Amino acid sequence: MTSESDDAYEALIQFLYQAPVGLIQLQQDGSIEMLNPMASQLLMPVSPDGNLANLFDVLQQQAPGLRAQCQAYPYAHGVIADGMRLVLGSAGAAEPGGRGARPEVLALGVLKVDAGRMMAVLVDATAEVQREQRTLARRLDSAARIDTLTKLPNRAAVRELLQRMAARPRAASGDEGALLFINVDRFRQVNHTLGSPVGDQVMVLMAERLRASVRSGARPGGDGNAQGLGEVAARVGGDEFTLVLDGLAGAGVAESIAARLQQTLGKPYRIGLHDISLQFSIGVVYLGAGGAAADDVLRDASVAVAVAKAAGGGQTVLFQPAMREQAARRGGIEAELRSALAQGQLFTVYQPVVGVLPDGAIDRSAGVEALVRWQHPGRGVVGPIEFIEIAEQSGLIDAIGEFVLRAACRDFAAWQNELGARAPRLLAVNLSRAQLGDASLCDKVAAILDASGMQPAQLQLEVTESLAAQGADIQQQLQRLKALGVKLALDDFGTGFSSLSSLHLLPVDTVKIDRSFVSLSDTSHHHEVLIEATVKVARSLGMSTVAEGIETEAQAAVVRRQGCDKGQGYLYSRPLPAAALAAWIQAR
Incomplete structure (x- = not known):
């Protein structure tokens, strides 16, 4: 033992x-x-x-x-x-x-x-x-290619896919791929008015619709057998999505898919008590053999999106090489414009709005309209037609609009002290679409008025006819401004979607008749009749009228004959700096 x-x-x-x-x-x-x-x-x-x-x-x-x-x-x-x-x-x-x-x-x-x-x-x-580190690295690598909000592939994943597609030989059938770059038009307005949590929910619902489009076959006539066709939806930015397509036979297929997506994505999104309607700008780039680098494809697609937005949004644009040069120029202007804001190169000028008197005389103190100019260090004075659209697309328009409002109110207050009873009685300032979408707009306006000492009724905020006729959010913002006590004007009337019969639906005090009517009023009886009708309807609704773009005595006579309250145009004065405007008023 x-x-x-x-x-x-x-x-x-x-x-x-x-x-x-x-x-x-x-x-x-x-x-x-x-x-x-x-x-x-x-x-x-x-x-x-x-x-x-x-x-x-x-x-x-x-x-x-x-x-x-x-x-x-x-x-x-x-x-x-x-x-x-x-x-x-x-x-x-x-x-x-x-x-x-x-x-x-x-x-x-x-x-x-x-x-x-x-x-x-x-x-x-x-x-x-x-082994654990390798497993973690694989998981991190996968996570680095997935958008955390929508769980769609992200920009890094799209870049890799485009690189693989560019490196392969062209199929004998001639089939090719394409990239659809989808951007939500004016999505900032959703975040500003409803809050970013609602905006995030909209992004998630959009992602679901894109997934469903891929699963069901995004191309026209899709029969649910889209697997293997190489359709990959991704989110590549805050309000930017892409759809990578492969195996496209024939020209125009990608554009047809984009048209279908416009309808699918454009249906209202129900978030809580809100039905949110959106429109989309889509850029299309076809991928050829030995194709461009992934970053170049994404850049070209975003350039096409910018062209679609510049045309008003809600459109699909096929990229053309000539667009690169245009985009480079726009990019240069945007960079310079950012510097201009920081370096104080922007300034305001003022065009008189005169009272039209029956005897042919004018009231020089009726009001002024504030306009922005850019003192470019190399090109001299640059007008807004060259940079406002770029400012809107780049998000700079908010800062520019606030600058103009603040500077104009300051100058208006100074005129009251300098000119006394002869000072302008009304200051008109234009509002952009982006400003109207800013939930804090009323607070900003109130603060600027308070800082300048102006009364709300001395300020007239102007919106274009096409903008004022848009959705309920715009209408609510206009009503809030109205409650603040400022006056509202409908700018460029006759060029948008409103009609005389619907004028009573808009909360405005003044109708500004577009220069396109005024310029032909002395030679076209039709245009004079339109001016007459506008004046009569506006007056019946308690609104005043301003005729824009008066350049000749004959046009001024028509405006006076038809009873317009005020006029504006080069006949009276071009836009002037603040000091010159004061001198013009005093030159009676």
């Missing part, structure tokens, strides 16, 4: 010493009573002097809290530590004797055997950690 016990003990000892893991028996204070060769091999890299007398001392740098953790363990036996990672540093050259590269990470487990002894287990966890 004793012989059998001795054999079993010997077998156990052999197993412990040959075990592929490190085994250590230690006392409560960390003193090592026994360790097997694997434990010694694993610990030697952290104990250059070879002193393995105390485990806590050996691992002081890698596990500084191990001593306290073990000594504070309250139970007579149990697991004190399990899988504790000990980082040793980068793997080096093979150990002497050919035992392989030194471990980078050890895993330590400690078991309390009784009141005075513990057992520790050490394993080389380097390979396990490396």
Whole structure:
């Protein structure tokens, strides 16, 4: 019996010493009573002097809290530590004797055997950690290609796909790919009026519609068997999406798909109590053999989107190479315009709005309209026709509009002090679409009026006819401005979507008759009749009228004959700086 016990003990000892893991028996204070060769091999890299007398001392740098953790363990036996990672540093050259590269990470487990002894287990966890790191890297790599809000592929994923498509040989069938770049028109208005959480929900719903389009076959006549056709929807920016198409046979297919998407994405989005209607600008770029770099394709598509937006939005535009030069010029103007705002190169001028008197005289103090100019360091004075559209598309129009309003109110207040009773009685300032979409517009206007000392009724804010006739959000903003006490004018009347029969629906005080009617009024009876009708309807609704673009005495006579209240145009004065405007008023 004793012989059998001795054999079993010997077998156990052999197993412990040959075990592929490190085994250590230690006392409560960390003193090592026994360790097997694997434990010694694993610990030697952290104990250059070879002193393995105390485990806590050996691992002081890698596990500084191990001593306290073990000594504070309250139970007579149990697991004190399990899988504790000990980082040793980068793997080096093979150990002497050919035992392989030194471990980078050890895993330590400690078991309390009784009141005075513990057992520790050490394993080389380097390979396990490396596997975990590779898995994590793959997950991070995947996450880096997914948009967190919509879970669609993101710009990085689209770039990779376009690069792969550009590198492949052209199919013998002549089939080709295309990129559709989809941008939501005036989406900032949704965020401004309803808040960014609602905007995010709209983005998620848009993504779902794009996914559904891909699944059902986005191309006309899609029958649900679109898999394998290479349609990939992605979100590449805040309000920007793309659809990568492959295997397109024949010209015009991408444009047809874009037209279908305009209908699909253009249906109202129901968010809470809001039905949100949107329109989209879509740029189309076809991908040829040996195609352009991915960034160039994305750039060309965004250029086509900019062209669509410049044309009013809600359109699809096929990219043409000539658009690059136009985009470069626009980009240059945008950069210069940003500098102009920062460096104070913008300034205001004022065109008189005169009272039209029956005897042919004019009232020079009726009012003025504020206009913006740019004192370009190289080109001299630049008019708004060259930069306002770019300002609207780049988001600079808010800052420019606020600058004009603030400067004009300041000048208006100065005229009151300088000219007294002869000072202009009304200041007209134009509002852009972006400003009307700003939920804080009324607060800004009120603050500027308060700072200048102007009364709200002395300020007239002007919106174009086409803008005033748009959705409920615009109407609500106009009503809020009206409640503030400022006057509202309908600019360029006759060029938009309103009609005389619907004029009563708009909360405006003044109708400004477009210059296109006035310019022909002295030679075309038809245009004079239109002016007459506009004046009569406006007057019946309690609105005043202003005729724009009066350049000749004959036109002024027509305007006077038809009863217009005020006139504006080069016949009376071109736009003037503030000081020159004051001098013009005094030159009676």
